[in-house]
Amino acid sequence: MGTVYAIANQKGGVGKTTTAVNVAACIAEAGYETLLVDVDPQGNATTGLGASRNGGPGLYDMLIGHATAGDAIRQTAVDRLSLLTSTPDLAGATMELPRIAGSETCLRNALAGVRERFAFTLLDCPPSLGPLTVNALVAADRVIVPVQTEYFALEGLAGLLDTLSLIQRELNPRLTVAGMLLTMHDGRTKLAQDVEREVREHFPELVFDTVIPRNVRLGEAPSFGRPVIHHDPHCAGSEAYFALAKEVASRG
Numbered sequence: 001m002g003t004v005y006a007i008a009n010q011k012g013g014v015g016k017t018t019t020a021v022n023v024a025a026c027i028a029e030a031g032y033e034t035l036l037v038d039v040d041p042q043g044n045a046t047t048g049l050g051a052s053r054n055g056g057p058g059l060y061d062m063l064i065g066h067a068t069a070g071d072a073i074r075q076t077a078v079d080r081l082s083l084l085t086s087t088p089d090l091a092g093a094t095m096e097l098p099r100i101a102g103s104e105t106c107l108r109n110a111l112a113g114v115r116e117r118f119a120f121t122l123l124d125c126p127p128s129l130g131p132l133t134v135n136a137l138v139a140a141d142r143v144i145v146p147v148q149t150e151y152f153a154l155e156g157l158a159g160l161l162d163t164l165s166l167i168q169r170e171l172n173p174r175l176t177v178a179g180m181l182l183t184m185h186d187g188r189t190k191l192a193q194d195v196e197r198e199v200r201e202h203f204p205e206l207v208f209d210t211v212i213p214r215n216v217r218l219g220e221a222p223s224f225g226r227p228v229i230h231h232d233p234h235c236a237g238s239e240a241y242f243a244l245a246k247e248v249a250s251r252g
């Protein structure tokens with residue numbers, strides 16, 4: 001059985017999608033069949049991988065049972081990396097899901113038949129703790145929490161960890177935190193250094209050794225529809241996400 005990772009933080013713009021796309025690409029590059037699921041109605045992981053949001057069924061159709069995995073899962077331009085897209089109607093799922101009995105397990109059920117096809121499945125969550133994120137956390141084995149090394153970094157993390165414990169207790173006892181990931185780190189600033197120290201002091205066991213630097217290549221790669229390792233394989237962003245992929249895999 002493959003391992004399913006949710007990339008989650010209810011805070012917006014902290015590097016969830018950048019992490020999901022690039023860790024997925026690095027794992028695929030390392031030789032593993034990998035599935036990226038775009039659980040966000042914004043569809044940034046879909047477009048960031050150069051896929052169309054309108055061409056055929058996606059995650060929404062699978063969630064509501066209108067498409068099979070075989071129909072909805074698409075191959076990407078990256079070898080061994082498959083994608084479940086965020087189509088425009090995924091936006092309605094936030095309203096529709098709560099009307100379905102047992103709606104928290106829709107994604108877990110939808111993925112049940114495909115888990116063994118992929119060594120790694122990554123779920124890119126939207127910036128909220130709404131029904132789509134809850135579905136992702138119920139379907140996941142582990143959570144990666146990107147944390148931007150900015151002033152308000154710690155704000156909301158306690159609440160997120162409370163939510164994770166609640167889901168673990170009530171809905172998904174397998175769920176564990178793989179780690180917190182410091183992102184968009186600018187090591188030249190005192191602020192970034194202070195935030196890194198503070199997050200590591202608060203969560204000594206949880207923070208990944210790998211830190212993702214602020215890197216122009218990481219920011220521009222999605223506009224070319226490709227992961228950073230295909231955009232500029234030797235830039236600091238590529239090296240950091242390769243190191244992270246190794247760390248994630250070694251933590252099991």
Ligand SMILES: Nc1ncnc2c1ncn2[C@@H]1O[C@H](COP(=O)(O)OP(=O)(O)OP(=O)(O)O)[C@@H](O)[C@H]1O
Pocket residue numbers: 011012013014015016017018019040042044125126127183184185212213214215216218219220222
């Ligand atoms: N390490 C980095 N260096 C430079 N730019 C980055 C880096 N990580 C992310 N970005 C850029 O910052 C913005 C936010 O990143 P991203 O979309 O990954 O965050 P997110 O948490 O998925 O946002 P949302 O909450 O809206 O889904 C994007 O424009 C992205 O390209």
Ligand SMILES: [Mg+2]
Pocket residue numbers: 016017018040044125126
């Ligand atoms: Mg995102």
